[in-house]
Amino acid sequence: MGYDNMNKKTIALIMSVIVLWQLIALLMNMKTLPSPVSVAGRTVELIYPKPLLLLHVAESTKRLIIGYLIALVLGLSVGIISGLEGNLKKIINPLMGFMISIPTIAWVPLLLILVGLGDKTIILAIFLGGFFPIAYNMQRGMEIVNLDLIRAAKIMGLKDIKCILHVYIPASMPSVITGARLGIGYSWRALVGAEMLAATEHGIGFMIYASRAFQDVPAMFLGLIVIGVLSYVTDKILITSVENKTIKKWGMVTQHG
Amino acid sequence: MDELKIEIKNLTKSFMGGEGEVKAIENLNLSIKENEFTVLVGPSGCGKSTLLYMLAGFEKPTSGSILLDNQIIKGPGPDRGFVFQDFVLYPWKTVVRNISFGLEIQGFSQKEAIEKAKQKINLLGLQGFENAYPHTLSGGMKQRVGIARALAYNPKVLLMDEPFGSLDAQTRKLMQEELLRIWNKEKKTVVFVTHSVIEAVFLADRVVVLTDRPSRVKGIIDIHLDRPRDYEHTYTDERYIELREKVLNILKDEVIHHKQHYESV
Ligand SMILES: Nc1ncnc2c1ncn2[C@@H]1O[C@H](COP(=O)(O)OP(=O)(O)O)[C@@H](O)[C@H]1O
Ligand SMILES: [Mg+2]
Numbered sequence: 045m046g047y048d049n050m051n052k053k054t055i056a057l058i059m060s061v062i063v064l065w066q067l068i069a070l071l072m073n074m075k076t077l078p079s080p081v082s083v084a085g086r087t088v089e090l091i092y093p094k095p096l097l098l099l100h101v102a103e104s105t106k107r108l109i110i111g112y113l114i115a116l117v118l119g120l121s122v123g124i125i126s127g128l129e130g131n132l133k134k135i136i137n138p139l140m141g142f143m144i145s146i147p148t149i150a151w152v153p154l155l156l157i158l159v160g161l162g163d164k165t166i167i168l169a170i171f172l173g174g175f176f177p178i179a180y181n182m183q184r185g186m187e188i189v190n191l192d193l194i195r196a197a198k199i200m201g202l203k204d205i206k207c208i209l210h211v212y213i214p215a216s217m218p219s220v221i222t223g224a225r226l227g228i229g230y231s232w233r234a235l236v237g238a239e240m241l242a243a244t245e246h247g248i249g250f251m252i253y254a255s256r257a258f259q260d261v262p263a264m265f266l267g268l269i270v271i272g273v274l275s276y277v278t279d280k281i282l283i284t285s286v287e288n289k290t291i292k293k294w295g296m297v298t299q300h301g
Numbered sequence: 302m303d304e305l306k307i308e309i310k311n312l313t314k315s316f317m318g319g320e321g322e323v324k325a326i327e328n329l330n331l332s333i334k335e336n337e338f339t340v341l342v343g344p345s346g347c348g349k350s351t352l353l354y355m356l357a358g359f360e361k362p363t364s365g366s367i368l369l370d371n372q373i374i375k376g377p378g379p380d381r382g383f384v385f386q387d388f389v390l391y392p393w394k395t396v397v398r399n400i401s402f403g404l405e406i407q408g409f410s411q412k413e414a415i416e417k418a419k420q421k422i423n424l425l426g427l428q429g430f431e432n433a434y435p436h437t438l439s440g441g442m443k444q445r446v447g448i449a450r451a452l453a454y455n456p457k458v459l460l461m462d463e464p465f466g467s468l469d470a471q472t473r474k475l476m477q478e479e480l481l482r483i484w485n486k487e488k489k490t491v492v493f494v495t496h497s498v499i500e501a502v503f504l505a506d507r508v509v510v511l512t513d514r515p516s517r518v519k520g521i522i523d524i525h526l527d528r529p530r531d532y533e534h535t536y537t538d539e540r541y542i543e544l545r546e547k548v549l550n551i552l553k554d555e556v557i558h559h560k561q562h563y564e565s566v
Contacts, residue, residue: 198376200379293434
């Protein structure tokens with residue numbers, strides 16, 4: 045089955061959902077359920093003459109990228125080290141298990157007191173959301189590397205430290221990708237929640253929350269749609285592209301269908 | 302040729318498992334000469350891989366010692382090459398980069414390493430597959446890469462753990478002939494593990510039969526068959542058939558209930 049064919053079907057599905065939504069909105073004639081047309085109208089207003097929506101999107105994207113990159117760098121490092129060092133793993137895993145079970149949004153009130161309103165709190169929340177799945181998956185990835193891959197390198201004379209770079213890390217790419225993908229999802233969630241509580245001016249979460257005061261339901265819907273689209277696009281750009289260039293190309297994942 | 306290459310002295314290896322101590326090898330003694338083709342046969346689970354892993358330096362003996370060129374083996378090193386049953390290629394490296402990896406580790410520049418790797422590509426008949434990724438290759442081709450990788454940095458000893466064990470019978474015979482052709486070109490001390498007597502006698506200068514666990518040397522049979530060997534001639538050679546019977550008879554007590562298994566190619 046062709047990829048194009050698949051895309052056409054997806055587009056057809058989205059179109060039918062929009063048409064159905066429009067019909068329901070017309071029939072019900074409710075203030076609380078805006079029609080696609082009114083959401084589209086509101087979108088235009090938020091872009092022209094003042095590109096407010098774009099400012100929200102740009103601000104959220106900037107925060108996401110900063111917070112997520114920190115989560116990625118620290119998460120992968122902690123995962124690599126603890127995956128190789130059993131004693132460290134024994135110490136940090138109970139802590140990780142504890143932290144991973146706390147919804148990131150629950151940190152935000154505390155961060156507001158410790159750090160205050162604004163970008164720092166939001167970025168910290170994004171980091172907390174992304175860090176744990178990334179670190180945990182990297183650690184697992186290191187642990188399940190086929191030991192013979194390491195042995196094959198050692199008999200050719202590769203030293204321990206270089207083994208990490210040349211064998212352990214590429215061999216655990218499937219886990220890196222899984223962690224990175226989960227991590228970016230959690231980072232997005234954390235971002236939207238944190239922006240509702242901690243943003244002062246811009247951000248998609250801020251836009252949704254601020255719209256409440258004006259009963260601006262179309263803007264809320266728009267916010268939901270933008271979040272969905274952005275997280276889909278970031279996954280495609282940051283994760284799927286890397287996945288295609290690495291583990292898919294290397295045959296490290298079985299491709300069904 | 303008569304230079305002593307490997308000396309295994311009173312080697313014992315045991316593992317601590319869930320149900321206590323498992324003795325895989327007990328008091329095993331064996332000497333291997335330079336450039337000799339030695340094949341180890343023995344029942345499944347008797348400790349063949351364990352022995353080869355200790356020769357490679359992947360595992361340490363519990364007691365006793367293994368000398369390579371009169372030096373105690375302390376760990377893995379590039380004076381040896383290893384070929385695994387399930388290939389163990391690097392999926393993220395192309396065929397040529399899998400083969401050149403050992404040379405890059407030795408300090409050759411990437412360009413030089415790839416140049417040298419090309420010689421092994423030719424030797425193993427891998428032309429045209431240089432830039433393929435391992436997952437796109439058949440089992441036979443994968444093991445050609447595995448052998449080329451182990452030969453690329455020119456180790457003196459080649460350790461092979463049932464290298465053709467997961468190939469179909471046809472490919473397996475072909476690879477056995479290929480291996481002898483390569484060994485004839487690049488003289489190496491080969492230690493080859495198999496559970497196939499047919500394969501063992503076809504390849505070996507000496508077949509070493511191991512006992513069931515804990516493994517010791519049960520018998521050593523010299524294979525004085527002419528070289529070069531190929532299936533067409535060696536297979537019908539009466540001496541070959543006799544030698545096979547001889548090895549089977551020594552093995553038989555160890556594996557009466559598994560005879561058919563050991564008679565497969
Ligand atoms: N790392 C290990 N830990 C515990 N037991 C092991 C280990 N490696 C091998 N053994 C045991 O040692 C015995 C010999 O194994 P192995 O050398 O793989 O046999 P063979 O290669 O002859 O089939 C088996 O009983 C196996 O279960
Ligand atoms: Mg084995």
